[in-house]
Structures are given as structure tokens and as C-alpha cells.
Amino acid sequence: MGVEGDFLVFDSGKLINFDKTDKTALSVADSWLVENGRVRSLDKHFQRFEKWVTSIEDFPQGLMENFFDAVSDHLPTEGEWFPRIEFRQQSKLGDRLFLRIRRSPERTSSLTLWSYPEPDPRENPEVKGPDLSLCQQIRRKANLHGADEAVLLDEDGFIADGALSSILWWRGDVLCGPDESTQWLDSITRKELFNLATQAGYQTVSEKCRPEDLNGLEIWSASSLQGVRGVEKWGDLTVGSPQKLTSFRKRLALLGEQIR
Numbered sequence: 001m002g003v004e005g006d007f008l009v010f011d012s013g014k015l016i017n018f019d020k021t022d023k024t025a026l027s028v029a030d031s032w033l034v035e036n037g038r039v040r041s042l043d044k045h046f047q048r049f050e051k052w053v054t055s056i057e058d059f060p061q062g063l064m065e066n067f068f069d070a071v072s073d074h075l076p077t078e079g080e081w082f083p084r085i086e087f088r089q090q091s092k093l094g095d096r097l098f099l100r101i102r103r104s105p106e107r108t109s110s111l112t113l114w115s116y117p118e119p120d121p122r123e124n125p126e127v128k129g130p131d132l133s134l135c136q137q138i139r140r141k142a143n144l145h146g147a148d149e150a151v152l153l154d155e156d157g158f159i160a161d162g163a164l165s166s167i168l169w170w171r172g173d174v175l176c177g178p179d180e181s182t183q184w185l186d187s188i189t190r191k192e193l194f195n196l197a198t199q200a201g202y203q204t205v206s207e208k209c210r211p212e213d214l215n216g217l218e219i220w221s222a223s224s225l226q227g228v229r230g231v232e233k234w235g236d237l238t239v240g241s242p243q244k245l246t247s248f249r250k251r252l253a254l255l256g257e258q259i260r
Contacts, residue, residue, distance in 0.1 A: 006099070006100070007098065008101075010070060010094050011095060012094070022088055022091050024088045025089075025130070026088060028129040029129040030052075030084065031045075031224060031225070032224045033082055033225050034080065034083060034104075037260070039075075040189075040224070041188050049085055052129070056089060057087075067097050071083075073260070074101070075101075080104035081103060082103065082104045083101050083102060105225065107226055107227075109229055110242070112231070113235075114146075114234075115153060115234075120153060120160050125160065125184065126183060126184075126186065149162045151163075151167055151211065153210075154183070158182050158209060159178050160178060160182040161178070167220070168220040169220065170240070170244060173203065174203045175202055175205070176209075177206050177207075180206065187223075192255060193220075193228060193252065196251045214234075219239055230242030
């Protein structure tokens with residue numbers, strides 16, 4: 001059973017507590033919300049993490065599966081948590097795979113956005129980890145501007161991502177998100193919401209948009225921690241009322257499965 005503040009390294013097939021923080025660069029990371037032992041799409045988080053890690057380094061057959069089994073066994077089954085798994089390629093500890101057990105930060109149903117005024121500065125936007133610290137800094141800049149999240153735009157001003165979330169919007173009964181011409185993180189929550197929309201009979205579309213193209217629309221921010229939140233304010237945009245938000249928050253919550 002994990003406890004708050006646990007930082008563990010995977011070594012010789014086991015997760016082992018140690019009393020220092022590894023200072024090497026974060027190569028890959030993934031995290032998810034645990035609510036009283038329930039998690040949405042944990043297998044997909046493991047699959048995404050493995051895809052990213054094995055694109056960097058080959059591991060012996062079965063090692064990643066053993067790591068994921070150990071992580072699942074260590075996740076708390078009571079309370080709200082936001083654990084993170086890590087791969088640090090330069091680390092000399094164990095198999096360079098880590099687990100952090102962290103309390104869940106505050107969660108809300110709505111938020112305010114702020115457009116980052118420079119082109120998307122991420123060096124590797126399609127992998128979570130290398131730019132995580134940078135994105136946290138950008139979100140803190142949004143906080144200084146009275147917003148909860150920053151929106152990253154490409155060099156032509158088109159929406160790519162939130163600093164630590166995906167940005168989605170509704171055009172009537174069509175759920176939309178950035179298309180493949182902009183670089184965005186492969187979001188599990190975005191996929192969940194698109195699938196739920198399709199199951200409910202809505203269309204889904206990816207498109208290339210600037211913030212001003214969303215004037216008057218219902219806009220969402222999606223992440224594994226927050227699920228989906230409705231945007232209340234975004235600069236000078238007129239933001240539409242969150243007509244579909246409540247039903248999709250309920251649908252998303254139903255996707256949670258018991259860890260063990």
C-alpha cells in the first residue's frame with residue numbers, strides 16, 4: 001500500500017523505497033487519477049508509457065509488464081491520489097523506472113484559460129516528460145495572469161494543446177479538437193471523450209483553429225487528473241455556456257475501474 005510521499009525505484013523486479021530524489025532528467029512520465037481504488041483506462045496509460053519508453057530504449061522481455069504489475073499492486077485503494085510513473089534514461093538507479101505516490105491536487109469543474117504569447121516552446125510535444133517542467137512553468141505564468149491553464153499555439157497562432165491538458169470545443173453537436181497539422185500530446189482523456197461522444201450519437205471532428213475561431217462556442221479542457229472541465233473565460237473571447245459538460249463528466253466518471 002502506497003503512502004503520501006513515496007518515491008520508489010524498480011530494481012530486480014521490485015519497487016523499493018529510497019530516501020533521495022533522482023536528479024537526472026525526466027525522459028518519460030505518465031500519471032492518472034486514483035479515486036478510492038478506481039482508475040480510468042489504466043491499461044492505456046501503461047501502453048502509452050511503454051510505447052514512449054521503448055522508442056528510446058530496449059528492455060528485456062517482460063520487464064515492463066513486471067513493472068506495471070508492481071505499480072498496480074502499490075497503488076492506494078482509499079482516498080484520492082495522482083501517482084506518476086517515470087523513466088529516467090540517465091539514472092544509475094535500478095532499471096531507471098520509478099513510481100511517485102502523490103496526493104491528488106484540487107479538482108474543479110471549470111477553469112479560465114490564457115493564451116501563451118509565444119509559439120509553442122516544447123521540444124518534444126508528442127511525449128510527456130521532457131517538457132513537463134517547462135509546461136508547469138508556463139501554467140504558473142497563466143496563474144500570474146489570473147488563469148488556471150495556458151493554451152499553447154503554434155507559430156501561426158493555431159491551437160496545439162493546453163500546457164497540461166487538451167483543448168476541445170463544440171460546434172453545435174460536433175465535438176472538435178486540434179488536427180494532426182499541429183503537434184499535440186496523445187491524450188487518453190481526449191480519446192475517451194471522443195469515444196463517448198460517438199457512442200452518444202454525436203459527430204467528432206479534428207480541425208485547425210485559432211482561439212478567435214471558437215468565439216461563442218462551448219470549450220473544454222481535458223486531462224487525466226481533472227477529467228473534463230468547462231472553460232468560463234479565455235481572454236476577450238465570448239465563451240459559450242457548458243450545455244454538455246455535466247452529462248459528459250458523469251459519463252467519464254463511469255469509465256473508472258477497480259484496480260484490484
